[in-house]
Amino acid sequence: MIPEKSRIAAAFERQAAAYDSVAAIQRQAARHLARRIVARLPAPPRRILEIGCGTGLLSAELAAAYPQATLLLTDISPAMLDQARARLGEKAEYRLMDGEHPEGLTGGFDLIASSLAMQWFSDLPGALARLGRLLAPGGWLCFATLGAGSFAEWRAAHEALGLPCGLHDYPRAEAFPWPPEIPGRIEAETLVEHHASGRAFARALKTLGAGAPAFGHRPLPAGAFRRVLAALEGEFHATYHVLYGESCRCGPM
Numbered sequence: 001m002i003p004e005k006s007r008i009a010a011a012f013e014r015q016a017a018a019y020d021s022v023a024a025i026q027r028q029a030a031r032h033l034a035r036r037i038v039a040r041l042p043a044p045p046r047r048i049l050e051i052g053c054g055t056g057l058l059s060a061e062l063a064a065a066y067p068q069a070t071l072l073l074t075d076i077s078p079a080m081l082d083q084a085r086a087r088l089g090e091k092a093e094y095r096l097m098d099g100e101h102p103e104g105l106t107g108g109f110d111l112i113a114s115s116l117a118m119q120w121f122s123d124l125p126g127a128l129a130r131l132g133r134l135l136a137p138g139g140w141l142c143f144a145t146l147g148a149g150s151f152a153e154w155r156a157a158h159e160a161l162g163l164p165c166g167l168h169d170y171p172r173a174e175a176f177p178w179p180p181e182i183p184g185r186i187e188a189e190t191l192v193e194h195h196a197s198g199r200a201f202a203r204a205l206k207t208l209g210a211g212a213p214a215f216g217h218r219p220l221p222a223g224a225f226r227r228v229l230a231a232l233e234g235e236f237h238a239t240y241h242v243l244y245g246e247s248c249r250c251g252p253m
């Protein structure tokens, strides 16, 4: 595993037990994604694969919507999988896996779903193409991921101080990097989270396990980070631009 990815996995691993305590937006996005899936799929899926299941927020929605389906939950973090297992028990199977490289799976899934995990991928188009090949004919790939403009307030504070920002570069809805093998459509939704300060936002991100910086970015030195926090005293709004993607293996691939 490349070092950046090990850092991402380690951050989620450390925070798995605390994740749910700060995952209000993630819970909301999972619920909205599940609703979209139920509205979109023409028939209940029989085999479901979930990528980056975390503690099982989307998984629980899918298990409730499709009680007859077999559910394979995967994540890059063993501790996250343990949390999902505690939530869903025998309603699902569990597998430690890098969702970008879904190797060793037989394919034939009627639904591949993922909520707020793909923003951690290093090669999103390549990953989507690989996942698309695991769909059964007529199967659907449905996901939520972060789009451009997410956490713009945090980025702006860094820019104002002339400091590099460790946020990842998120794709724009209008220029989403669908690979040619699996074109799809995107709908965007804006969700806003209120924090007492920039420091409280940074703490919440860390508690989620989502504090790992973008590929190639080094964390700011402590003094520089303190300057960012000092500029963000008082109420802080964190904007999430959630992109909901859906694609069907309806034609030849």
Ligand SMILES: C[S@@+](CC[C@H](N)C(=O)[O-])C[C@H]1O[C@@H](n2cnc3c(N)ncnc32)[C@H](O)[C@@H]1O
Pocket: 008, 009, 012, 013, 023, 026, 027, 030, 051, 052, 053, 054, 055, 056, 057, 058, 074, 075, 076, 077, 080, 097, 098, 099, 100, 114, 115, 116, 117, 120, 121, 208, 210
């Ligand atoms: C923000 S959490 C979202 C978890 C869950 N889907 C939810 O909606 O609450 C991101 C999850 O993606 C996992 N993750 C990050 N990169 C991954 C990768 N390359 N493959 C599989 N899982 C990954 C993390 O371990 C973490 O559990």
